[in-house]
Amino acid sequence: MQADFSRPVLAIDTSTPFLSLALRADGQTLLRHENAGNRQSELILPHIGALLAEAGITAAGLGGIVYAQGPGAFTGLRIGAGVAQGLAAPFNLPLVGVPCLDAVAYQISAPCVLAATDARMGEVFYAWFDTENHRRLSGYQIGKAADIAPPAACAEPQGIGNAFALNEKPPFGGTAQMPTAADYLDLAASGRYPATDAARAGLLYVRNKIALTAKEQAEQKGAL
The missing domain is CATH 3.30.420 (Nucleotidyltransferase; domain 5)
Structure with missing residues (x-):
């Protein structure tokens, strides 16, 4: 399975408090990049809908979806990957996961x-x-x-x-510069990251523990 970059491609990055979305169509990149905090799940679908409407297409017209694979904010990564899978599955669209640190480095x-x-x-x-x-x-x-x-x-x-x-x-x-979803699009278009179907799309975790216990938080504050 390969993403078709001759058609419009959507990129989603929710690995930080920023909601970053990019849609590349007809040689033009449309970008939405804002600090959404804990409102990512509330804003992501309306913002994607607005991008698709601006480009005059529907999800069915996409050649693929790029998503931030991690590591990053645990909840944010799950929101982004879940939305990518939900959009891709009905139309059998290929998904390209790009590791977040790659997008930062490049x-x-x-x-x-x-x-x-x-x-x-x-x-x-x-x-x-x-x-x-x-x-x-x-x-x-x-x-x-x-x-x-x-x-x-x-x-x-x-x-x-x-x-x-x-x-x-x-x-x-x-x-301290961080990438936007447009940077994820650029990396995915390089062909160095494999595409998969929605069922096989995964996230990259390097931490098993996602929160401190109350005791650990108190000990950390005491050490400051």
Whole structure:
């Protein structure tokens, strides 16, 4: 199964508090990108409907749907993937999952890129990339920002992602810039990410635990 990028393609990113949607049709990209907070589930379908109406198409006319695969906000990822599956299933549309850290990293081109995003609970999601040569240099990981170390062959690291806006940021130079759904579209169109049907679309998790217990929260506050 392959996405058909000669037809309109929709991208959905709900991996952060932002609701980011992009529709590429006839060489034009329509973008909706706003800080929706906890209103993503309320806003996502009306916003998708407005994008499709603006392009003069229905979901049946899509050549595929791109979605943020994770890691990211647990609830947000499930909202985005669920909507993507719900739109794709009736029309047998291909789904392309793009890992969130890839979308962060490929905003810049360099041989040693650290993509790092806020994972909450005092941790960050991160991975190392050679974006010049389209290679990932590490696994997708989670941990304390201060503990991140570059791969052995990685000289002059460049960092990117909202982890660089945290008080406890990674120990490398970086910018807090984050991607939009249009960046996910660009990566999916490269052909480097496989498409699947709605039933097989999955999410990428690197953390099994999604919340601190009350005791752990109290201990964390006591340590500040």
